[in-house]
Amino acid sequence: MKIPDNYHRFLDLNKFHVFIDRIFFQQQIDIMHKNFDAAIDKLKIIQILLDQHIRDEEELLLPLYTKFVSPIPLGGAVEFYIREHKQIVRYISDFIDKISMWDGNTKNIDLEIVRLFDTYYKFKHLVEHHDTREDTFLYRYLDKMIEKKQKRDVLNLIVERQNRLLDQLNGI
Ligand SMILES: [Fe+2]
Ligand SMILES: [Fe+2]
Numbered sequence: 001m002k003i004p005d006n007y008h009r010f011l012d013l014n015k016f017h018v019f020i021d022r023i024f025f026q027q028q029i030d031i032m033h034k035n036f037d038a039a040i041d042k043l044k045i046i047q048i049l050l051d052q053h054i055r056d057e058e059e060l061l062l063p064l065y066t067k068f069v070s071p072i073p074l075g076g077a078v079e080f081y082i083r084e085h086k087q088i089v090r091y092i093s094d095f096i097d098k099i100s101m102w103d104g105n106t107k108n109i110d111l112e113i114v115r116l117f118d119t120y121y122k123f124k125h126l127v128e129h130h131d132t133r134e135d136t137f138l139y140r141y142l143d144k145m146i147e148k149k150q151k152r153d154v155l156n157l158i159v160e161r162q163n164r165l166l167d168q169l170n171g172i
Helices: 012-034 037-070 080-102 109-145 148-164 168-170
Strands: none
Touching: 012 037, 012 109, 012 148, 037 080, 037 109, 037 148, 037 168, 080 109
16 A cells, blocks of 8 residues: 655645545445445545544644644634544444444345445535645645745654554554
């Protein structure tokens, strides 16, 4: 697995969002083929990747944002990011719990899959909203306000932290 690592500015972190979206699509294809174990494996990978991405944002980016961006733009309040992170994490763990209960004998499995995909729609809407908020406010304002050297240091640290995940991911 190759995690994006060529971040030159905070807006480049959108590449990570796209990366997660792609794994999510692959997982949907697994579900369409009723390969539930494969879908769960991908959701667990997403869970690990998202967990790290959220920690990067909450531990590294949001403190810089609070310190250097003033006034915080309307629609870019810190609590919005944190609240949406919690919702996103919750969705993924609910998906894993739900699909884990399915096997070849599950009743009305086709209907269950349609229902799951309806919930996926809500999840995707939330993620799209969140990613747009970060693109418009968090990443964009940090790019404007943080000087080059500090930006490079933080982005390098994010890549380092991501790379440490690889062992964990290969174990799945
Ligand atoms: Fe986020
Ligand atoms: Fe993000």
